[in-house]
Amino acid sequence: NAGVTQTPKFRVLKTGQSMTLLCAQDMNHEYMYWYRQDPGMGLRLIHYSVGEGTTAKGEVPDGYNVSRLKKQNFLLGLESAAPSQTSVYFCASRAGKINTGELFFGEGSRLTVL
Amino acid sequence: GQQLNQSPQSMFIQEGEDVSMNCTSSSIFNTWLWYKQDPGEGPVLLIALYKAGELTSNGRLTAQFGITRKDSFLNISASIPSDVGIYFCAGQGNTNAGKSTFGDGTTLTVKP
Numbered sequence: 001n002a003g004v005t006q007t008p009k010f011r012v013l014k015t016g017q018s019m020t021l022l023c024a025q026d027m028n029h030e031y032m033y034w035y036r037q038d039p040g041m042g043l044r045l046i047h048y049s050v051g052e053g054t055t056a057k058g059e060v061p062d063g064y065n066v067s068r069l070k071k072q073n074f075l076l077g078l079e080s081a082a083p084s085q086t087s088v089y090f091c092a093s094r095a096g097k098i099n100t101g102e103l104f105f106g107e108g109s110r111l112t113v114l
Numbered sequence: 115g116q117q118l119n120q121s122p123q124s125m126f127i128q129e130g131e132d133v134s135m136n137c138t139s140s141s142i143f144n145t146w147l148w149y150k151q152d153p154g155e156g157p158v159l160l161i162a163l164y165k166a167g168e169l170t171s172n173g174r175l176t177a178q179f180g181i182t183r184k185d186s187f188l189n190i191s192a193s194i195p196s197d198v199g200i201y202f203c204a205g206q207g208n209t210n211a212g213k214s215t216f217g218d219g220t221t222l223t224v225k226p
Contacts, residue, residue, distance in 0.1 A: 004156070031211055040123070042202060042218040043157070050211045058213070090156050094212060101145040101164075101206050103214060105156025 002026050006091050006106035013081045013113045021076040021109050023091030030096025032074040036087040081113045120203050120217030128225050135220040136187040143205035146179050146186040151200040193224050
């Protein structure tokens, strides 16, 4: 079972460059989330989506944009990367109406901004 | 926003010892979840708690949902080397989208 798949796994950017992280889930989940993980700071919510075509800001949305054009995909974009965006990014999904509250995570995407 | 205080930040224990970690919140949660993260992977759910006072076990793991709904703890009994990792607590409130607020994690090291 694929579950939640993130691409790419690793990326190095120069300041000012742009990129998109792709998250794909095959569990037909309604809700999808993007988190960033920094040492000693746990997981912080960047943006989330409660369904196809909808997105909303999380705790730390500045500098990021997202799109959910298809139910199974949730894209995270950096328009002009900054060193402060060096982090490990995790995508997660969750069932909608009937669920246990459990988030299913991808393996993470490690981004370094020079 | 909601904040979770998770402690301890790290633990170094001998194999066979018991472990206890906890989370406290400034807000009430309806659901408490405990996750484990292995190196290079995403967090995986260990235990979910849905009612105040609930005590739930999963093998050597036991977790409780605090009566005040503002805290939770996780115990690991008879630790083994594969327990190494980062443990996160997460709380979900009664809002749409079921957003989870995560603690900063407890890094567990088990010495054989």
